[in-house]
Amino acid sequence: MIALIDYGAGNTASVANALENLNAEYVLTNKESDICKAQKVIFPGVGEASFAIKQLHKSNLFNLLRIVKKPMLGICLGMQLMCEFSTEGNVACLGIIPGRVEKFDAEKTNVPHMGWNEVFQTKPSKLFEGIKDGEFFYFANSFYMPLGESTIAKTNHGIDFTAAIEKDNFFGVQFHPEKSAEAGLKLLQNFLNL
Amino acid sequence: MVSKRIIPCLDVKDGKVVKGTNFVNLVDAGDAVELAERYTSEGADELVFLDITASAEKRKTLVSLVEKVAKAIRIPFTVGGGISELSDIEVLLKAGADKVSLNSSIVKNPDLITMASKRFGSQAIVAAIDIKRIAGVYKVFVKGGREETPLEGLPWCIKAAELGAGEILLTSMDKDGTKDGYDLEFLKELTKQVSIPVIASGGAGKMEDFLDAFKFANVDACLAASLFHFNILEIKKLKGFLKDNEIKVRL
Numbered sequence: 001m002i003a004l005i006d007y008g009a010g011n012t013a014s015v016a017n018a019l020e021n022l023n024a025e026y027v028l029t030n031k032e033s034d035i036c037k038a039q040k041v042i043f044p045g046v047g048e049a050s051f052a053i054k055q056l057h058k059s060n061l062f063n064l065l066r067i068v069k070k071p072m073l074g075i076c077l078g079m080q081l082m083c084e085f086s087t088e089g090n091v092a093c094l095g096i097i098p099g100r101v102e103k104f105d106a107e108k109t110n111v112p113h114m115g116w117n118e119v120f121q122t123k124p125s126k127l128f129e130g131i132k133d134g135e136f137f138y139f140a141n142s143f144y145m146p147l148g149e150s151t152i153a154k155t156n157h158g159i160d161f162t163a164a165i166e167k168d169n170f171f172g173v174q175f176h177p178e179k180s181a182e183a184g185l186k187l188l189q190n191f192l193n194l
Numbered sequence: 195m196v197s198k199r200i201i202p203c204l205d206v207k208d209g210k211v212v213k214g215t216n217f218v219n220l221v222d223a224g225d226a227v228e229l230a231e232r233y234t235s236e237g238a239d240e241l242v243f244l245d246i247t248a249s250a251e252k253r254k255t256l257v258s259l260v261e262k263v264a265k266a267i268r269i270p271f272t273v274g275g276g277i278s279e280l281s282d283i284e285v286l287l288k289a290g291a292d293k294v295s296l297n298s299s300i301v302k303n304p305d306l307i308t309m310a311s312k313r314f315g316s317q318a319i320v321a322a323i324d325i326k327r328i329a330g331v332y333k334v335f336v337k338g339g340r341e342e343t344p345l346e347g348l349p350w351c352i353k354a355a356e357l358g359a360g361e362i363l364l365t366s367m368d369k370d371g372t373k374d375g376y377d378l379e380f381l382k383e384l385t386k387q388v389s390i391p392v393i394a395s396g397g398a399g400k401m402e403d404f405l406d407a408f409k410f411a412n413v414d415a416c417l418a419a420s421l422f423h424f425n426i427l428e429i430k431k432l433k434g435f436l437k438d439n440e441i442k443v444r445l
């Protein structure tokens with residue numbers, strides 16, 4: 001059973017649909033008890049960071065998500081919230097991985113970064129098993145996570161930045177696997193297989 | 195670098211695709227889903243659904259269509275047509291749409307752009323802007339192109355971007371249906387002036403028109419309807435042509 005976290009700051013419908021395409025059992029929830037019972041956790045996120053963090057506090061999930069020991073996949077804003085800090089609303093985040101989330105420079109490049117971009121794998125990870133290096137995934141983000149120790153894949157939009165992370169049981173992708181056609185489903189399947 | 199996008203547009207009425215009738219005998223909403231699936235498998239990067247239903251029942255049929263499409267395809271899609279309230283947007287995004295396009299409602303109430311992008315993220319808010327040249331000046335039209343406004347094209351696009359729109363879907367009414375190519379002159383100036391992605395719409399008739407829009411006007415995406423619906427142009431072939439001409443596309 002997958003706990004798909006619904007904390008009022010994510011478009012969970014698409015992730016739920018993708019899980020249904022993969023015949024995965026999931027529960028849409030913001031309850032601690034469901035998350036504790038689940039084998040894996042998916043943490044989506046769309047919208048503004050400080051609002052999302054507020055929602056996490058409201059649902060009493062902020063501390064729980066920092067200490068879960070099962071595989072957890074953050075998607076888009078969900079991945080960014082795993083950082084220490086986001087400059088979007090200047091908010092302290094979960095602090096699972098070091099670093100801060102920054103905004104793209106609109107003087108140098110289009111903001112938001114919107115569309116299909118190539119993802120290059122920088123460290124081997126089970127998340128990308130069977131996915132070709134340089135595969136296209138769909139992105140929609142105005143803020144980015146700089147490259148860091150936990151980076152396992154990168155992409156470029158004016159600058160190189162983190163497309164995916166892995167640290168212990170924590171995984172994250174900046175792109176939307178649920179909207180990235182076959183490659184996205186493959187990545188989600190890889191996460192389910194962990 | 196992010197790739198250039200090809201976006202088929204489907205006009206829907208009462209939950210049915212209306213422009214696609216010659217194509218696969220589209221008779222009900224189920225067939226709209228079939229068409230969406232077909233475009234997805236042919237390599238479309240995104241889809242746009244424009245609802246042209248006028249009845250009071252429209253929202254219900256549209257939401258049900260969005261739910262069906264969201265279950266069927268795994269690429270992003272935008273929904274537009276008569277959306278005027280934050281609550282409309284919320285319902286459509288919850289049903290599985292990735293973005294909504296706003297047209298007449300933001301001319302009437304520009305603050306809607308800001309409120310919507312704050313609440314749902316600017317990536318979910320597309321400003322759809324219809325322009326037509328009147329006595330040498332690009333004017334903004336609303337209500338499906340039926341009503342002229344005092345607004346001028348370029349300043350309104352810039353304002354929409356400043357207010358928080360995540361993309362501009364720019365339709366040239368002069369070019370729409372001509373198959374004569376996109377409005378390169380306007381688009382070129384627009385992409386210079388705004389830093390959000392621009393989608394070109396209206397006028398595509400052949401593969402070179404797409405190439406010109408990407409190469410000379412520097413747009414991020416090209417939208418077309420009848421070319422794809424009537425099978426005049428295959429998406430795969432178009433993308434192959436663009437790649438051969440050094441445009442980065444997802445193949």
